[in-house]
Amino acid sequence: MNILDKTKEELIRELRELQQENNSLKTLFNDISRLKKTEMALIASEIRYRSLFESAKDGILILDAETGMIVDVNPFLIDLLGFSHDQFIEKFIWEIGIFKDIIANHDKFLELKKKEYVRYNDLPLETKDGRIIHVEFVSNVYLADNQNVIQCNIRDISARIEIEKELIKAKVGAEESDRLKSAFLANMSHEIRTPMNGILGFAGLLKEPNLSGEKQQKYIRIIEKSGARMLNIINDIISISKIESGLMEVNISESNINEQIEYIYTFFKPEIEGKGIQFIFKNHLPFSKAIIRTDREKLFAILTNLVKNAIKYSEKGTIELGYDKKNEYLEFYVKDSGIGIDSHRQKAIFERFVQADISDEHAYQGAGLGLSISKAYVEMLGGKLWVESKKGIGSTFYFTIPCTIEVMRSDGITNSTTNDVMEPQVKHLKILIVEDDDTSDLLISIMLTEISREILHAKNGLEAIELCRNNPDMDLILMDIKMPVIDGYEATRQIRQFNKDVIVIAQSAYALTGDREKAIEAGCNEHLSKPVIKNELMSLIQKYFS
Numbered sequence: 001m002n003i004l005d006k007t008k009e010e011l012i013r014e015l016r017e018l019q020q021e022n023n024s025l026k027t028l029f030n031d032i033s034r035l036k037k038t039e040m041a042l043i044a045s046e047i048r049y050r051s052l053f054e055s056a057k058d059g060i061l062i063l064d065a066e067t068g069m070i071v072d073v074n075p076f077l078i079d080l081l082g083f084s085h086d087q088f089i090e091k092f093i094w095e096i097g098i099f100k101d102i103i104a105n106h107d108k109f110l111e112l113k114k115k116e117y118v119r120y121n122d123l124p125l126e127t128k129d130g131r132i133i134h135v136e137f138v139s140n141v142y143l144a145d146n147q148n149v150i151q152c153n154i155r156d157i158s159a160r161i162e163i164e165k166e167l168i169k170a171k172v173g174a175e176e177s178d179r180l181k182s183a184f185l186a187n188m189s190h191e192i193r194t195p196m197n198g199i200l201g202f203a204g205l206l207k208e209p210n211l212s213g214e215k216q217q218k219y220i221r222i223i224e225k226s227g228a229r230m231l232n233i234i235n236d237i238i239s240i241s242k243i244e245s246g247l248m249e250v251n252i253s254e255s256n257i258n259e260q261i262e263y264i265y266t267f268f269k270p271e272i273e274g275k276g277i278q279f280i281f282k283n284h285l286p287f288s289k290a291i292i293r294t295d296r297e298k299l300f301a302i303l304t305n306l307v308k309n310a311i312k313y314s315e316k317g318t319i320e321l322g323y324d325k326k327n328e329y330l331e332f333y334v335k336d337s338g339i340g341i342d343s344h345r346q347k348a349i350f351e352r353f354v355q356a357d358i359s360d361e362h363a364y365q366g367a368g369l370g371l372s373i374s375k376a377y378v379e380m381l382g383g384k385l386w387v388e389s390k391k392g393i394g395s396t397f398y399f400t401i402p403c404t405i406e407v408m409r410s411d412g413i414t415n416s417t418t419n420d421v422m423e424p425q426v427k428h429l430k431i432l433i434v435e436d437d438d439t440s441d442l443l444i445s446i447m448l449t450e451i452s453r454e455i456l457h458a459k460n461g462l463e464a465i466e467l468c469r470n471n472p473d474m475d476l477i478l479m480d481i482k483m484p485v486i487d488g489y490e491a492t493r494q495i496r497q498f499n500k501d502v503i504v505i506a507q508s509a510y511a512l513t514g515d516r517e518k519a520i521e522a523g524c525n526e527h528l529s530k531p532v533i534k535n536e537l538m539s540l541i542q543k544y545f546s
Helices: 008-055 073-081 106-117 160-203 213-245 258-275 296-312 368-381 438-451 461-471 486-495 517-521 533-544
Strands: 059-064 072-073 118-124 132-144 147-156 253-256 278-283 291-296 318-326 327-335 385-390 394-402 429-434 453-457 478-479 502-508 528-529
Touching: 008 438, 073 147, 106 118, 106 147, 106 533, 118 291, 118 478, 132 160, 147 385, 213 291, 213 368, 253 258, 258 278, 258 318, 258 327, 291 394, 296 318, 296 327, 296 368, 296 533, 318 517, 368 385, 368 394, 385 461, 429 438, 438 478, 438 533, 461 478, 461 486, 478 533, 486 502, 486 517, 502 517, 502 533, 517 528, 528 533
Parallel strands: 278 318, 429 453, 429 478, 478 502, 502 528
Antiparallel strands: 059 072, 059 147, 118 132, 132 147, 253 291, 318 327, 327 394, 385 394
């Protein structure tokens, strides 16, 4: 039919049909276009996911959620655990031994799947080469490619765990250090204030009128005892400082160990028996064969520290001092029936400023340095120091030193460090006291009054030099080292330029290793450490002027 023969209604109907066909075609084209875009987006997403999967800095393991078979593993996990790709793929997770703690079998796997989300904050895993690493393990169930899979993320936290351990260790150490510091400061305050109380208190009592001679001598003995205690604290602090700075020297000489044991026994016996404790000593070698080569002073200090320690922590029973010969070593021991030491404290007591009981329950004298110093001395002498102890029963301290037996000699000299009266054999000396401290100047002046015909005084090195120039007949100079203007070393050097004969005895409050050598190098004849002991000073003077 010709289009001209069609009615208006027919033409409108055909136009509508044609329009519907065009709309359907357009919709079809639109659907195909969207499908292509979705497909491209999925491909891009897959590429992006794969890229993230391959480059991830955590280990990733993909499991089939139905069977538990490993379907994928990323390179990071392969490198972390040391296994190859083929050792993972198409294996059931429980067949990989390193995961046995969390997925031991198929039933455990089903439990993992049922939970959908599982997290282990610290899971130890063993690598192929036997190393144990710590990991953070997280698993999630999700849908991929129309099937459920389980993705396991494994993050290596070994470094973090080590840092946490070090932080905990440092925290515990800091807390212990703070506790020890507090105990040490309290103890040192007590140790310093107690003898100072004795010194100042009884010095004040000496000024009382009509004081009897007996009381006067008693007060003087208390002052001397308190001063000795104060000096002992200072010596301990100096000794530990020398040890830690590497300045402590070892001076090897002949020493009769029986003589030392017996001297210590005689010295401490009154104090120990005064507490109601029995004191015993045992010498293994006969007197004539008890001479060895060692550092006499350090051996004496070790034994003295251990006996003092036994006295301090014992209230009853016995204290035994002795030694045995064991092959090439002498094994010394000090045994007591005191408070004993807890097993967890037996190593700590050899650390500085530590006591067996650092609580405030008991007030024990001492700065907590004796055992630390003794241990260092023993090791310097080539031996070792240890303790065997039971809480409430007692302790035995042992130490060894190498044993080299020497032939008996009879020319041993025992030095005294007391202020016992020595009859002066030297008289009429012209003496210069170089001292900027008035108290020290007065003390030395009183000590030297009996042997002097004239005593001159200088407050610094410059004054000393001028007095020596103006008094060429000077016999003796007591030279303090630490002074203003010019110190004792430089003053002695300059004096030696015009006076080679005058005797110069240096005196120093430092008492550090090397002081004597510096004094001798500067031109001094001798060196004394403060506090100056009258007997020692007189011995030196008699050495040069007898």
